[in-house]
Amino acid sequence: MFSKLVERRLNDFKRRCGKDGDAALQLAYHAAMPVALNPELLHFLRINFFLDPPEQLPYTVEFEFLSSGLCREIDAELYEIEPEIRSELLQELMSRKDAHQRIRDIATLLWQYVEYHSPWADRVELERAQQLTALNFLDPAKAKEWLNEAEAGSLGRGEREWFIAMRQEIEELPDISTLPPNEPPEPSDLPSEKGVDYTRLRDLLAAGKWKEADEETFAVMLKASGRENDGWLDIESIKNFPCTDLRTIDQLWVKYSNGGFGFSVQKRIWESVVGIEC
Structure with missing residues (x-):
């Protein structure tokens, strides 16, 4: 159930998108998976998942989302969804009929985007956080193993604080293993x-x-x-x-x-x- 804050902001975003409001909300749910967003990653989410009816969206929705109250700019062309809002958006993503496969598809896109486009090569912690988030949805056991091995190494104070924060972040993400497998596609x-x-x-x-x-x-x-x-x-x-x-x-x-x-x-x-x- 949405808190009043999240509900108000989602309704405002939906109104701004007019007839595309319902599909635009779905884009917001998808955009909640990454730790942070840039315009290019949001664009990839739209063209991969929202080009065909009934969830077809024009490119203008990308601007509407980034300028909405659902996220905030934390650096040049880098946006973050507030934790409370992100958590509820991910729960809505989990409620899709095709949630199990769709979440894996989004995680695969996120992993490949970081791997092949390297948008945050100069932000090692952010790059790792994005990869770890994607990996947690694709293979939770491997994500935890990666964290354990990294923490077992020699870490400075700043790095250790980052790993503690990431472990908490991973533990709070939805568990798709609780979702029923998707039915075979028509x-x-x-x-x-x-x-x-x-x-x-x-x-x-x-x-x-x-x-x-x-x-x-x-x-x-x-x-x-x-x-x-x-x-x-x-x-x-x-x-x-x-x-x-x-x-x-x-x-x-x-x-x-x-x-x-x-x-x-x-x-x-x-x-x-x-x-x-x-």
């Missing part, structure tokens, strides 16, 4: 014109197994184009590749690579060369 979640099952590709990408995902991508493209027996794609099969399947593969790669990979750019070039429109 077929429409991974649409295919040719009846191709994309769940294995999704799972490989979600786990960050890029090499295996690349191999699976080739395998499903052969299935979608009816070229399994041939083992390769010819020009004709590429020109006639089903658009629905192309979108599904592209969106999976874009989502789980945080926009780093996908067919989107190649698709635009492809359309200009062979004249198809998807």
Whole structure:
């Protein structure tokens, strides 16, 4: 149950976002996972989770969130959600029907963002805190093991205080092991014109197994184009590749690579060369 302070600020944020208010609240719940936010990380959260109906959000909601009473700027382009508000937002995130998988997806995005973009390389404690938070949702046992090993080493006073604070922070985070596993996605979640099952590709990408995902991508493209027996794609099969399947593969790669990979750019070039429109 929201405190009056949190309820008032959430209602104000929802009103500011107009018809996008309900979806904007969901973005706020997602943004509560990181220890701190910058505009780029908030942007990645929106484009990974809020580009499709019914939770589709315009880029303007990012500004509305950062300028709302839900968070405050603690440094240049660095924002923090107040502890009481963050705690309640995370509880709301836990109440989603797909909470178990969604929380793991957000944690994976956070981990990969810190790992590949290194936005806080000059802020070691913040970088570690973000990684540890993500790891706690992905593998709580490993997060605690990491803390124990680090604390067992030789630490200065400042470092030891940081580890004590982080241990308390981790203990106060929601435990997703108490959530029921998500139900298998409906077929429409991974649409295919040719009846191709994309769940294995999704799972490989979600786990960050890029090499295996690349191999699976080739395998499903052969299935979608009816070229399994041939083992390769010819020009004709590429020109006639089903658009629905192309979108599904592209969106999976874009989502789980945080926009780093996908067919989107190649698709635009492809359309200009062979004249198809998807």
